[in-house]
Amino acid sequence: GAVVSQHPSRVICKSGTSVKIECRSLDFQATTMFWYRQFPKKSLMLMATSNEGSKATYEQGVEKDKFLINHASLTLSTLTVTSAHPEDSSFYICSARDPSGSGETQYFGPGTRLLVL
Amino acid sequence: DAKTTQPPSMDCAEGRAANLPCNHSTISGNEYVYWYRQIHSQGPQYIIHGLKNNETNEMASLIITEDRKSSTLILPHATLRDTAVYYCTRSYGGQLTFGSGTQLTVLP
Numbered sequence: 490g491a492v493v494s495q496h497p498s499r500v501i502c503k504s505g506t507s508v509k510i511e512c513r514s515l516d517f518q519a520t521t522m523f524w525y526r527q528f529p530k531k532s533l534m535l536m537a538t539s540n541e542g543s544k545a546t547y548e549q550g551v552e553k554d555k556f557l558i559n560h561a562s563l564t565l566s567t568l569t570v571t572s573a574h575p576e577d578s579s580f581y582i583c584s585a586r587d588p589s590g591s592g593e594t595q596y597f598g599p600g601t602r603l604l605v606l
Numbered sequence: 607d608a609k610t611t612q613p614p615s616m617d618c619a620e621g622r623a624a625n626l627p628c629n630h631s632t633i634s635g636n637e638y639v640y641w642y643r644q645i646h647s648q649g650p651q652y653i654i655h656g657l658k659n660n661e662t663n664e665m666a667s668l669i670i671t672e673d674r675k676s677s678t679l680i681l682p683h684a685t686l687r688d689t690a691v692y693y694c695t696r697s698y699g700g701q702l703t704f705g706s707g708t709q710l711t712v713l714p
Binding site for chain 1: 705
């Protein structure tokens with residue numbers, strides 16, 4: 490299957506700082522990428538849909554000014570958690586939609602574990 | 607409003623077939639059924655997807671009922687490394703909604 494990378498894999502930061510997470514599709518071009526968060530022992534929750542060259546679409550309850558998404562190229566989307574607080578600690582996972590083939594399959598990155606102290 | 611319903615957990619003996627059911631009774635005609643699995647602390651791994659017909663790849667088989675209201679993922683010869691949470695999802699317009707999934711434990 491297609492490969493999606495995320496960087497960093499884990500990050501620890503102080504409360505009040507900003508953290509940027511990168512998501513890259515390595516072997517296909519993705520006009521659409523998605524950002525999810527996952528709390529321990531819970532399922533994935535979609536945060537936002539990132540479209541190349543346009544503004545992201547946020548799910549209800551997700552603060553767009555806190556979770557900044559930029560999708561500047563067909564292979565890169567970034568999620569910036571601004572002024573992070575301990576409650577933002579979570580597992581953040583991106584996916585990229587492969588437009589080829591049937592169904593437009595989403596392939597997921599390995600995830601980024603964020604710990605805010 | 608759960609879009610898919612799966613049993614919370616299942617066990618399977620190593621080397622035997624694992625059959626994971628999923629109910630998606632409200633699925634619409636143009637929605638695909640997707641299966642992913644997630645091993646602890648990793649991103650979900652794509653397994654297989656289908657629309658109407660049964661599908662098979664190197665990882666698994668997907669059996670979709672004729673009315674499309676349910677499906678079964680089959681891992682033909684489960685190994686210990688298949689222990690994971692398996693998610694059955696529906697995709698329309700590229701968006702996926704994840705339910706609670708099934709924790710499959712393969713026993714030696």
